[in-house]
Amino acid sequence: MSIPLKHFKKGTPKPKLPEDGVLRLYLMRFCPYSERAALVLAAKQIPHHKIYIDLSEKPEWYTDYSPLGKVPAIQLTAVDGQPALVESLVIAEYLDEQYPGRSLFPADPLQKAQDKILIERLAPAVSAVYPVLFTKNPPADALPNFEQALDVFEQELTKRGTPYFGGQQIGMVDYMIWPWFERFPALKFVHADKYELDKTRYAKLLRWVELVAQDEAIKQTALDSQVHAKFMATRQAGEPNYDVAFEAV
Amino acid sequence: MSIPLKHFKKGTPKPKLPEDGVLRLYLMRFCPYSERAALVLAAKQIPHHKIYIDLSEKPEWYTDYSPLGKVPAIQLTAVDGQPALVESLVIAEYLDEQYPGRSLFPADPLQKAQDKILIERLAPAVSAVYPVLFTKNPPADALPNFEQALDVFEQELTKRGTPYFGGQQIGMVDYMIWPWFERFPALKFVHADKYELDKTRYAKLLRWVELVAQDEAIKQTALDSQVHAKFMATRQAGEPNYDVAFEAV
Incomplete structure (x- = not known):
């Protein structure tokens, strides 16, 4: 099951996403804030699915993950209740603290x-x-x-x-x-x-x-x-x- | 040596501050962001001096501590080079991590x-x-x-x-x-x-x-x-x- 490589728009149904416990990143391909989250996922080699969101015409279901409709959001499908996190810097620091590998922020x-x-x-x-x-x-x-x-x-x-x-x-x-x-x-x-x-x-x-x-x-x-x-x-x-x-x- | 209880304005010389290694908080008394820093200092019982800044007419010397003239700023007079930190949430998290006592942010x-x-x-x-x-x-x-x-x-x-x-x-x-x-x-x-x-x-x-x-x-x-x-x-x-x-x- 693969997620189509396009930005989901208003009116398009929610894509069927694999229930594999893999983290999901919601993003817009040209959004620099989204890229921050994508970079930390890549740097720490954290497996994830990418779901692209059209920011001019956001799909109706996107507020399920990001109440204010902002990108990026990550959804933690392996955690109880599958909570979603927003705000690029909050996401970046969370990923850095939660996942193993070299810490990207200094310890001091x-x-x-x-x-x-x-x-x-x-x-x-x-x-x-x-x-x-x-x-x-x-x-x-x-x-x-x-x-x-x-x-x-x-x-x-x-x-x-x-x-x-x-x-x-x-x-x-x-x-x-x-x-x-x-x-x-x-x-x-x-x-x-x-x-x-x-x-x-x-x-x-x-x-x-x-x-x-x-x-x-x-x-x-x-x-x-x-x-x-x-x-x-x-x-x-x-x-x-x-x-x-x-x-x- | 006590620091006058007033907001320092443009044209007023830099106050003579005690060189006692005690942290300095630069703030405006009605600024909610400044209050965040003051609250964490009070909650963690961290000794500090308060220096009030007039935000309409900022004293010329204030950019020495806060390059963009923003409040709050804290100055770490006990640290080499007496660095200053700005941004209320950055200050709050720094104080929480650096100082002993109960952690205010959850560990998770x-x-x-x-x-x-x-x-x-x-x-x-x-x-x-x-x-x-x-x-x-x-x-x-x-x-x-x-x-x-x-x-x-x-x-x-x-x-x-x-x-x-x-x-x-x-x-x-x-x-x-x-x-x-x-x-x-x-x-x-x-x-x-x-x-x-x-x-x-x-x-x-x-x-x-x-x-x-x-x-x-x-x-x-x-x-x-x-x-x-x-x-x-x-x-x-x-x-x-x-x-x-x-x-x-």
Whole structure:
């Protein structure tokens, strides 16, 4: 029994899912928050089924798993009552604590807190750049604000002196911020002047991007920036087509 | 050496703080997020100094502790480099993990995740009711939306079957949502029809409010709803007076 590779829409009946006790991940293929959950599942090699949800026209049955209709959600089919969890960071930390294998968050409470704060520091970069990626007339200061917000991350790599934000090995902080860094290079295809990050100003950060791109969990999950650009164009036109993820480029 | 009991403003020099290795909490007296941090410090009996920050006119030196100027922040003066932490939930979890005494979050990762999700579920109630508390012309559906969002909490107490959301004892989830429940009764003074929550529809929730109000940490931290109403009036008039907290009612 396999789950169809498409985003489930309003009006489509609930798919018949295998009752095999395997964790279920509900997600949208282009949603960076969904990708966070997918990355932790891949990094910790946790078996799971993926069920894709159309966010413009959500299937009626989806609120059974996510009361506010948000993605991602995970459903713990092996646990009594098959509870579902939402909120990408809550899901990520739960999976990290509950499943065996290398811990992705540092054990030290202070380091863990500092990593969580760094994850939140990406928000200003994202809110600055999103109008450029997804709208026709972004504000003039969008890219300068984006760059200033990214300076924090370049400085942080200098301060930490490690190849990854998480240290010598890739860690939770790297996985939690990666989905947006995967999307930023789509600026090259979406922006009129083929915008790219300055190679000197963001030397360490761009090296980090290259390094992270080689991680096995990332390779299993990431999409090419041209595919992102293709989706962004459909969304900018007011008709987001989530299934372009499953077409050949 | 004592720190003055007032909110520090733009233009005021940095106060001379005792170099005694005691944790410092930067907060605004009426900020519910700040109160979360204050509650955990009180509940775990962690010694600390409080430094109040005027949020309308922030002192220039405050970004040394909180780069984005947000409250609360804690500064760990006993740790190398005296690092500061921000984000109320990050601070709360750090304090819970780092300091001895009873753990406020459940040890079970699934229960902890479910409590964190419940904390987030308060957001729709807060965004519905804030225009009623702080603006002159709230939307007509503000109170119905507020009530619907609170139904989730009444149902959750029924489902959990315990006096506290955290179980038989007060827990992190109770402390994290309390600050807003402390402010809701100010509706009685702020709203034209002296609005109060329905005693039948919210029977369990109102019993929870009474019970939590008797907790020692809450008693040390909470303000009377009349004091909240007084502050709300100054904020509604466009001139928030944070120091009304320190005046006698």
